[in-house]
Amino acid sequence: MSTMMILMTVFSTTLVYAAPLIFTAIGGAFSEHSGIINVGLEGIMIVGAFSATVFNLAFGKVFGGLTPWLALIIGGVIGLIFTLLHAVATITLRANHIISGTVLNLLAPALCVFLTRIFYHGHGQTPIIDESIGNFSFPGLDKIPFLGAIFFTKTSLVAYVAVLIGVISWFGLYKTNIGLRLRSVGENPAAADTLGINVSWYRYLGVMISGLLGGIGGAVMSQSITLNFSVSTISGQGFMALAAMIFGKWHPLGATGAAIFFGLAQSLPIISGYIPGLKNINDVWFQVAPYVITIVILVIFLGKAVAPAADGINYIKNRA
Amino acid sequence: MIKQRYSGLAVALCAILAGLIVGSIVMLAFGYSPVQNYINLFDGAFGDIYSIGETLRNATPLMLTGLGFSIASKAGFFNIGGSGQYLVAWFGSIVFALQFKELPGWLLIIGAIVVGSLLGGIWSWIAGVLRAYCGTSEVITTIMLNYIALYFVNFAVKNWLAAKGADSSANIVQKASLRTPWLEKLTNNSTFNWGFVIALILIILTWLYMTKTKSGFEIQAVGLNPQASKYAGINAKKTIMIAMLLSGVLAGLAGSVDGLGNYQNISVSNSLPNIGFDGMAVALLANEHPIGIIFAAILFSGLQVGGLSISVYSTTPTEIVDIVIASIIFFVGIRYLFERLITPLLAQRGVKN
Numbered sequence: 001m002s003t004m005m006i007l008m009t010v011f012s013t014t015l016v017y018a019a020p021l022i023f024t025a026i027g028g029a030f031s032e033h034s035g036i037i038n039v040g041l042e043g044i045m046i047v048g049a050f051s052a053t054v055f056n057l058a059f060g061k062v063f064g065g066l067t068p069w070l071a072l073i074i075g076g077v078i079g080l081i082f083t084l085l086h087a088v089a090t091i092t093l094r095a096n097h098i099i100s101g102t103v104l105n106l107l108a109p110a111l112c113v114f115l116t117r118i119f120y121h122g123h124g125q126t127p128i129i130d131e132s133i134g135n136f137s138f139p140g141l142d143k144i145p146f147l148g149a150i151f152f153t154k155t156s157l158v159a160y161v162a163v164l165i166g167v168i169s170w171f172g173l174y175k176t177n178i179g180l181r182l183r184s185v186g187e188n189p190a191a192a193d194t195l196g197i198n199v200s201w202y203r204y205l206g207v208m209i210s211g212l213l214g215g216i217g218g219a220v221m222s223q224s225i226t227l228n229f230s231v232s233t234i235s236g237q238g239f240m241a242l243a244a245m246i247f248g249k250w251h252p253l254g255a256t257g258a259a260i261f262f263g264l265a266q267s268l269p270i271i272s273g274y275i276p277g278l279k280n281i282n283d284v285w286f287q288v289a290p291y292v293i294t295i296v297i298l299v300i301f302l303g304k305a306v307a308p309a310a311d312g313i314n315y316i317k318n319r320a
Numbered sequence: 321m322i323k324q325r326y327s328g329l330a331v332a333l334c335a336i337l338a339g340l341i342v343g344s345i346v347m348l349a350f351g352y353s354p355v356q357n358y359i360n361l362f363d364g365a366f367g368d369i370y371s372i373g374e375t376l377r378n379a380t381p382l383m384l385t386g387l388g389f390s391i392a393s394k395a396g397f398f399n400i401g402g403s404g405q406y407l408v409a410w411f412g413s414i415v416f417a418l419q420f421k422e423l424p425g426w427l428l429i430i431g432a433i434v435v436g437s438l439l440g441g442i443w444s445w446i447a448g449v450l451r452a453y454c455g456t457s458e459v460i461t462t463i464m465l466n467y468i469a470l471y472f473v474n475f476a477v478k479n480w481l482a483a484k485g486a487d488s489s490a491n492i493v494q495k496a497s498l499r500t501p502w503l504e505k506l507t508n509n510s511t512f513n514w515g516f517v518i519a520l521i522l523i524i525l526t527w528l529y530m531t532k533t534k535s536g537f538e539i540q541a542v543g544l545n546p547q548a549s550k551y552a553g554i555n556a557k558k559t560i561m562i563a564m565l566l567s568g569v570l571a572g573l574a575g576s577v578d579g580l581g582n583y584q585n586i587s588v589s590n591s592l593p594n595i596g597f598d599g600m601a602v603a604l605l606a607n608e609h610p611i612g613i614i615f616a617a618i619l620f621s622g623l624q625v626g627g628l629s630i631s632v633y634s635t636t637p638t639e640i641v642d643i644v645i646a647s648i649i650f651f652v653g654i655r656y657l658f659e660r661l662i663t664p665l666l667a668q669r670g671v672k673n
Contacts, residue, residue, distance in 0.1 A: 039400075039459070085650070089650065089653055089654050093653075093654040093656055093657050094654075094656040095653035095654045095655075095656070096653060098398060099604050099649065099652065099653035100650070100653045100654075102597070102600055102601070102604070102649065103646055103649050103650040103653060105597065106597065106601060106642065106645060106646035106649060107642075107643065107646035107647070107650070109639075109642070110639045110640075110642030110643045110645075110646055111639075111643055111646075113637070113639045114346075114637045114639035114640060114642075114643060117637035117639070118350055118637065122635065122637075232590060232591055235590075235591045235592075236466075236467060236591070236592065239400075239463045239466075240463075242459070242460075242463070243460045243463055243464065246457055246459070246460050247460070282475070282479075283475075284471055284472065284474075284475035287467075287471040287475075288467075288468050288471050288472060291464040291465070291467045291468045292464075292468060294460070294464050295450070295456070295460075295461055295464050295465075298454075298456050298457075298460060298461070299450055299454045299456050
């Protein structure tokens with residue numbers, strides 16, 4: 001395999017595996033900036049992956065090639081609705097955020113496999129979807145010599161969308177009024193309240209965005225990687241996204257970067273077979289490497305976590 | 321205010337009831353009979369001595385991982401790594417039992433359990449050290465350590481323990497097993513074994529440690545108020561590491577006991593075992609009280625074991641019990657709602673302080 005081919009493969013595989021993590025990690029950042037810890041990202045992804053698959057199987061004939069993209073939106077919407085459980089529990093009913101997030105993680109696989117068995121004749125997994133998200137070449141851009149072949153030929157369009165969402169989220173969170181208010185209720189809810197900012201509403205907003213993006217992240221997983229839904233469709237990606245968000249210091253672009261790094265790490269065991277010199281190394285080292293590297297980087301470069309000040313603390317109006 | 325203990329129990333009972341009701345609603349919505357299914361479930365979990373044996377055996381690792389989660393949580397840390405700690409301990413115990421099979425039975429069992437649970441402890445201690453000295457979030461490190469454990473154990477089982485092309489290690493020798501003919505006979509050939517007794521002893525020891533020793537008190541103090549405990553002269557770094565170590569030892573013990581008592585070997589697993597998260601659910605329902613953990617573990621274990629017979633006698637998917645478990649924890653989480661409802665009731669009846 002030529003160097004060119006290797007670079008192309010590494011880059012596109014990285015993006016394919018990074019895309020679900022990027023969406024979900026950015027979602028997590030929104031929730032935590034509003035002050036609600038969301039350890040339920042794994043559960044949200046499961047719900048997104050499931051609902052997208054059901055939609056795809058039901059409407060694949062109707063919408064044709066557009067189906068998986070619509071399925072992403074469906075996954076996001078259902079993810080958002082599912083996450084309302086977390087929002088109501090933590091914001092309105094003052095539940096502990098970790099407990100409530102854990103409930104999402106416990107409930108999602110139970111509910112989705114339960115429904116899978118009911119919808120698909122008792123089977124624990126759905127059939128394979130007909131219409132999936134394949135690779136994409138940017139017309140025009142793929143003609144650029146060298147770079148075009150690596151970055152814009154047969155690559156993952158959805159990952160580019162994810163990066164774009166990362167940029168939009170950065171702008172939204174740091175450059176707009178709504179973003180400033182959302183962050184203020186996560187830093188100092190009492191002060192925000194005195195300024196007339198509706199703390200509950202902005203916290204609901206943050207959590208709902210995390211549901212939307214987490215649902216899309218899960219849907220990307222089932223629409224472009226596993227191509228069906230089973231209990232193992234989402235196996236730890238939600239936790240990886242959580243880690244990517246912390247790794248990226250709660251910043252949308254940081255989270256995006258960290259998610260791409262995890263994508264690269266996840267693709268290594270798959271592509272190592274093609275790369276001379278890496279061929280003889282046992283897979284286990286590639287599988288373990290991303291996790292070890294994450295810990296090492298966190299220890300060396302990041303040190304103390306820099307979560308929003310009121311992250312995880314319920315705001316009780318007359319007590320603050 | 322009413323006593324904390326009183327309200328904890330009341331909240332747990334309300335949550336269990338509410339969870340069962342949610343399960344009924346879901347079953348009704350899809351045309352299944354909740355009454356018949358709950359009868360089958362109860363029968364499958366506690367109906368005869370064999371079922372009781374299975375339920376108690378399945379409750380054993382839940383008790384231990386729940387206890388482990390609660391110790392870290394009492395110190396203010398979120399040990400999400402129970403699954404990884406369970407896995408490395410299971411692996412360590414099986415390796416020891418296979419390597420030293422010439423040892424006398426009692427020594428073999430003790431050695432295997434000690435090696436396994438220490439491995440689990442070290443796995444969690446790593447996160448404690450990084451938290452104490454580098455401030456690294458234990459949430460991330462325990463998640464990462466979970467996956468490192470999964471891939472490493474899979475690799476080791478496949479390459480070192482299993483025969484070529486196989487996915488499981490050999491079985492351990494009979495004398496290393498926690499099962500005994502006596503207990504098997506008592507429970508009509510169930511997989512009930514000494515593990516349950518070990519877990520009960522550990523619960524009592526942990527309870528004594530947390531309430532009667534200086535070190536246990538320090539763990540609780542750091543969890544309740546890190547600032548105040550620092551001024552009181554408590555070494556926070558040491559306390560963090562002890563709490564995480566003990567937490568991992570207990571989660572590890574769950575793996576050792578399951579390996580030696582239930583599985584008798586170790587296989588390659590496709591994903592992380594759920595046990596760490598189930599243990600979390602147990603600890604949360606029990607409000608992290610050691611005695612509560614026994615009952616919460618038996619309840620969830622009964623749901624899991626009984627859930628299997630739901631799908632034997634009807635077409636209802638087994639996953640319904642997981643929906644019930646998740647709902648119960650949801651209601652535990654929104655305890656504020658119950659407390660609002662229960663407190664006035666108790667006040668009316670004249671329960672004070």
